[in-house]
Amino acid sequence: MEDAQLAALLVRRCVAGDAVAWEEIVQRYHRRIYNLCYRFAGSADDAQDLTQEVFIRMYRTLNSYDVGRGAFMTWVTTLTRNLLVDHFRKTKHDRLTDSLDATTSDHPDAMTLGDRIPDEGPPPDSGVQSRETKETVHEALQKLSPELREAVILRDLQDMDYREIATVLKVPEGTVKSRINRGRAELARLLQRTYRQVM
């Protein structure tokens, strides 16, 4: 049985009141949703809270899911993305999401965000990525603007295709591709300044 068919069957059973089917849905999708929340929100605590909120909202609105309108995973990702956007708006003042080339002052010679990231740290091994390197990449990901961040996360970490991403983000496929390319390039520029000798 394919994933889409299995998910549709689980949803039908769950709407009918089958608690085991709901637990199966939670077991199948909680890891993916947690990772999406963690990469977007940046912290494990926020990711845990947001994952729970996603499943609470999913549990309440599961009967509104229409199998004919798209895959269950796309519907779940859309739900998660809407919640993440809400969370981002609520915590906007606590975050610094400017572009790498933006400066915090109006002075033309002021340091950019990329320049202020320290250069210290060991160079990444070509074969094995150390834990510190992954943390550096994760922190650099948080510096991207939310539009670019969500696009590269859905494409490169969640392995979704462009059409699904366009459905989730509610933008044309061309815009999705452009955001992914810009997001990748901006992340590389940030890390390039961190590990100049390697890149």
Next chain:
Amino acid sequence: MPGKEDNRMSCSEFDALLSQAIDGTLAGDRLSEFENHARVCKLCGPLLHEAEAGRSWLKSLTEVEPPDQLVSNILLRTSGVLSSRHVTGEHVPTSWLGRIRNWAGVLASPVVVMARQPRFAMSFGMAFFTLSVTLSLAGVKLSDLRHMDLRPSSIRRTYYETTGRVVKYYENIRFVYEIESRVRQFKEAATPAEQPSEQQNNNDRKNKTKNDTSGQPDQKQERNYSQEGNRPIFAASLPIYRGPEPVRFSTVGAPEPTVVSVTTCRRFS
């Protein structure tokens, strides 16, 4: 020239094909044109390298492991039941003590899960802080509670002490004291109206004593005590003690006996 159209591909076309080229889905003539433009154009060439590098960095991120209690938390907050997998997968103890412990664990686990969350821990902390501040303001010390004797006799004694303290406090209130003073004044003002009947009672008692032939002793002592209580005693009216005097015995026609003086010495210890 950078940013300008070369022989076959423009920069906008290059940008549109960038994703396909990185994904490896671009082939044939379009791929060769794309690579040619990347070599020639000074804007698009670095962009291709940066996008490839960014993708490789992102692919280096591995999937993180969610917390262990995440699934049980989700199930508790949605369907309100614990995971059936966890319940069936656990070893069921056979002893009655183990069963009780297992049941207690099942019943307490939702509370423990809720209490572990930071927001509830913060609430508990604030409640404890408020309680401790209230107790300290009220003068209650936890060390006193620790040494409290819970025996029945001690509790009874504490009860009487507390009752006495409350009564004393009540009587010391200014308002109550003034009310009691007024009541006392009213009683004293009403007392002279009752004196004639009291004198009549005394006369009746005297007559009764005169006519009494029963031989019972008279209640003089009682009357004297009552008189002394009402009459003021002045120091001038008391007899002056002049010390011991010699005792003299004189008889007519008899020889005068020898004078004997008796002196008593009181020893104070």
